[in-house]
Amino acid sequence: MYLLLAQITQDDLQREALRLQHDYQFLTYGLIAAWVILAVYVMTMIGRQKKLKREIESLRVMVDEK
Amino acid sequence: MKSAERAPAPKGAAAFQILTIALKDLRSELRTKEAINASLAFALVILLMFSFAFDPEADTTREISGGLLWIVFAFAGTLILNRSFAREVPNDCLDGLIAAPVPGWVLFLGKAVANFALVMAVELVALPIFGIFYNVRWAQQFGELLGVLALATWGMTVIGTIFSALTVNIRLREVMLPMLTYPILVPALIGAMRLTAVLVMGKPIGGDDAAWLRLLVGFDAIYTAASLVLVETVLVG
Amino acid sequence: MRDKIVYGLGIAAAAVLAWNTYAIAGLPDEVNQGAVFKIIFFHVPMWAAAGVAVSVALIASALFLITRNFAFDAAAVASTEVGVCFLTAGLATGSIWGRQIWGIWWTWDARLTSALLCWILYAGYLMLRRAVEEPTQRATFAAIFNIFAFLDVPIVFFSIKWWRTQHPQPVFWGNGSFPKDWTQHFLYNMAAMVALGVVMTVVRLRQEEVQREIDAVRRTVHAF
Numbered sequence: 001m002y003l004l005l006a007q008i009t010q011d012d013l014q015r016e017a018l019r020l021q022h023d024y025q026f027l028t029y030g031l032i033a034a035w036v037i038l039a040v041y042v043m044t045m046i047g048r049q050k051k052l053k054r055e056i057e058s059l060r061v062m063v064d065e066k
Numbered sequence: 067m068k069s070a071e072r073a074p075a076p077k078g079a080a081a082f083q084i085l086t087i088a089l090k091d092l093r094s095e096l097r098t099k100e101a102i103n104a105s106l107a108f109a110l111v112i113l114l115m116f117s118f119a120f121d122p123e124a125d126t127t128r129e130i131s132g133g134l135l136w137i138v139f140a141f142a143g144t145l146i147l148n149r150s151f152a153r154e155v156p157n158d159c160l161d162g163l164i165a166a167p168v169p170g171w172v173l174f175l176g177k178a179v180a181n182f183a184l185v186m187a188v189e190l191v192a193l194p195i196f197g198i199f200y201n202v203r204w205a206q207q208f209g210e211l212l213g214v215l216a217l218a219t220w221g222m223t224v225i226g227t228i229f230s231a232l233t234v235n236i237r238l239r240e241v242m243l244p245m246l247t248y249p250i251l252v253p254a255l256i257g258a259m260r261l262t263a264v265l266v267m268g269k270p271i272g273g274d275d276a277a278w279l280r281l282l283v284g285f286d287a288i289y290t291a292a293s294l295v296l297v298e299t300v301l302v303g
Numbered sequence: 304m305r306d307k308i309v310y311g312l313g314i315a316a317a318a319v320l321a322w323n324t325y326a327i328a329g330l331p332d333e334v335n336q337g338a339v340f341k342i343i344f345f346h347v348p349m350w351a352a353a354g355v356a357v358s359v360a361l362i363a364s365a366l367f368l369i370t371r372n373f374a375f376d377a378a379a380v381a382s383t384e385v386g387v388c389f390l391t392a393g394l395a396t397g398s399i400w401g402r403q404i405w406g407i408w409w410t411w412d413a414r415l416t417s418a419l420l421c422w423i424l425y426a427g428y429l430m431l432r433r434a435v436e437e438p439t440q441r442a443t444f445a446a447i448f449n450i451f452a453f454l455d456v457p458i459v460f461f462s463i464k465w466w467r468t469q470h471p472q473p474v475f476w477g478n479g480s481f482p483k484d485w486t487q488h489f490l491y492n493m494a495a496m497v498a499l500g501v502v503m504t505v506v507r508l509r510q511e512e513v514q515r516e517i518d519a520v521r522r523t524v525h526a527f
Contacts, residue, residue, distance in 0.1 A: 023338040026403035030342045030396045031324075034349060037392040041385075041503070048510055055517050062524050225451075232444050236435045246431065249423045250451055253458055256416070277465050281458075288454060296447050299368055 083168050087176025092183060094153070101149040102184055109142040109192045117199050127200050132263030136255055138192060140222065140248070143185040147226030148243060150177050151234045160234065170298035174227065178293075182223045189215055204266045211265045214282070218258035221286045225250055228293040231300045257282045306509070313502035319495040327488055342400045343474070344489060348496035349393040350418075354456065356386030356500055357425065361453045364446035376442035377515070379449060380432060381507035383425050385500055390422045397470075405469065413462035414470035421459055424452040 095101060116134055154160035163173060197204050204211070225247055233243045257278035264275050271279060327344050360382040367375035397415070402408050409415065428448055435441035463470055474481045481489070 020337065022403065026399055027339045027341055030339070030399040031345060033395040033399060034345050034392045037388065037395060038499075041388040045503070045506060045510065052510060052513050052517065056513075059517065059520055059524060066524070066527065232447065235440070236444070238434050242431065242434050246427055246448060249420055249427060250454075252420050253417070253455065274466060285454070289451070292450060296368075296450070299443060300447060 080169075080172055083172045084176045084179060087168070087173060088179040088183075091150075091177055091180035095149075095180070095184060101146045102188065105142040105145045105184075105188050106191060108145060109138050109188060110195065112138045112141060113192065113196055113199055124201065127202050128267045129263055131196070131200070131202060131204065131266040132259035132261070135193070135196060135262055136218070136259045138196075139185070139189050139219070140251065140255060142188055142192070143219070143222055144226060144244060144247065146184050146188070147181055147223065147230055147247075148240075149230075150181055150227050151230040152239070155234060164301050170301055171294040173301070174231070174293060174297040178223050178227045181227055182220060185219050185223060186216070189219065202266065206268045207265045210271065211262065214258060214261045214265065214279075217282045217286060218254055221254040221282065221289060222251055224286070224289050224293050228297060228300060231297065254282055254285045257285070309502055309505050309509075312498060313506075316495045316498040316502060319491060320499070323488055323491045323495065327492075339400060339403045342396055344492050345496075346393060346396040346400060347475075347489075348493045349389050349396065351493055352496045352500040353386050353389035353393055354460070355497055356382050356389060356504065357421075357453065357456055359504070360386060360425075360449055364449040367442060367446045368450075373438075373442060373515070376446065377508055377511040378504075379446060380429075381504050381511055383428055383449065384507055385503045387422065387425050387429065388503070389500060390418075390425065394418065394422060401469075410469045412468040412470055413466040414459065414468045417455055417459040417462050421452075421455050424455055428452060 113134075116138075120130075122130065151160065154163060166173075193204060196202065229243060229247050229250075233239045233246070236242060260275055260278050261271060261282070264271055323344070327341055360379045363375045363379035363382060366372070367379060397418075398408050401410070428445060431448055432441055432445050435444055462468060463472055
């Protein structure tokens with residue numbers, strides 16, 4: 001086994017480190033993507049809520065005028 | 067006021083009604099030959115254009131035969147299926163059909179059977195032409211091929227007919243019908259493409275492909291049952 | 304009062320997810336795939352939430368056709384919208400995961416194809432609703448399409464059992480090999496994601512109800 005360890009070169013270590021870095025990078029991208037999509041949906045709902053409030057206000061004005 | 071009592075319909079009345087409606091549709095279509103001519107011409111044009119697009123050797127052609135044929139059949143078949151209920155809209159024919167004393171599912175089956183016959187006819191004409199243009203011997207396992215064709219065409223017909231009824235009155239009908247039908251048909255189309263390619267290549271159906279065959283049968287059974295139940299709601303609202 | 308409960312549940316679910324993410328970051332890397340395997344903690348719960356959402360939509364659509372009560376129609380559209388949101392997120396997480404593990408963003412195996420198809424079908428449902436103006440007709444047709452569209456869902460779920468796929472074989476069911484001590488965190492995420500889905504559906508449902516009330520009042524106001 002020590003023979004194997006002795007055969008590890010600088011390249012191997014660098015490659016491993018790079019792979020780990022890529023792993024975490026993609027994990028982060030994945031999680032960001034998921035949360036961004038959910039956040040976009042929640043924000044459209046908030047926008048719709050505001051639009052509904054505006055409609056109610058305009059209706060109230062209309063009713064008051066009558 | 068109780069509705070007038072009617073003597074119970076004789077056995078086989080439903081089959082007779084389905085046949086009548088199917089024959090009516092076939093007769094009206096064969097007199098004008100609008101849809102079937104358009105469908106056949108479209109099938110030929112697509113086959114022609116694909117033969118210009120790719121120039122594969124014999125083995126590759128056999129491998130892609132399933133995909134190619136079913137794209138042709140799906141697009142050409144849709145032309146016929148679209149017309150199915152759209153034909154009834156002028157002169158309030160649709161209202162007349164709905165008011166007729168036949169159950170909704172009988173009307174649906176009658177139209178579906180007529181459509182099935184028309185689409186199968188187009189497919190069976192397109193197949194030899196495919197064989198000639200692409201230089202492919204496709205008829206080695208003709209019995210099995212016919213079976214696969216029938217199964218997949220029935221699935222396509224059922225979905226196309228019920229969505230034709232669904233979209234007959236809505237805005238942007240021409241756009242919505244393909245948008246709704248093709249995604250639903252994809253499992254059946256993929257199965258049909260795989261199985262057709264396997265059969266044209268001369269291999270037996272086994273292993274993975276048997277799963278697709280089961281899927282095709284299940285697809286047909288489930289969607290036929292669902293359509294029979296729901297067509298009344300679609301037509302009457 | 305109901306609104307306060309719903310928002311409270313939403314914040315609770317988000318808190319659980321945040322805490323769980325921190326805990327998951329502390330878990331050791333998985334043997335074969337490295338750190339990126341931890342996307343499974345979000346990828347699978349999102350698909351599960353999507354599955355729950357479309358199942359609820361199916362039941363609501365069927366109930367609408369049977370009872371003709373428009374509350375079910377509102378439930379169907381709310382549930383399907385939330386379902387499409389989770390489907391999108393699920394596809395995105397899966398694609399990013401695949402890019403790291405397989406080197407490709409996409410492939411056309413049975414699982415991914417049927418999943419994309421699911422997305423297209425339910426997006427088509429939302430498009431269909433826009434194409435029909437009259438409320439009763441819209442609700443009826445949408446309900447029927449929803450029922451037809453649902454057949455793809457079992458295909459998506461069982462595709463990795465029925466066919467050999469690029470997508471990994473089952474890890475949780477059918478002789479799966481999910482690390483046992485991770486199960487607890489996974490279940491927390493699962494529950495939190497489904498709870499989040501429920502909260503979003505309820506909020507969307509409330510908005511749909513308010514919209515219908517506004518339309519009704521508007522019709523009355525214009526009538527006089």
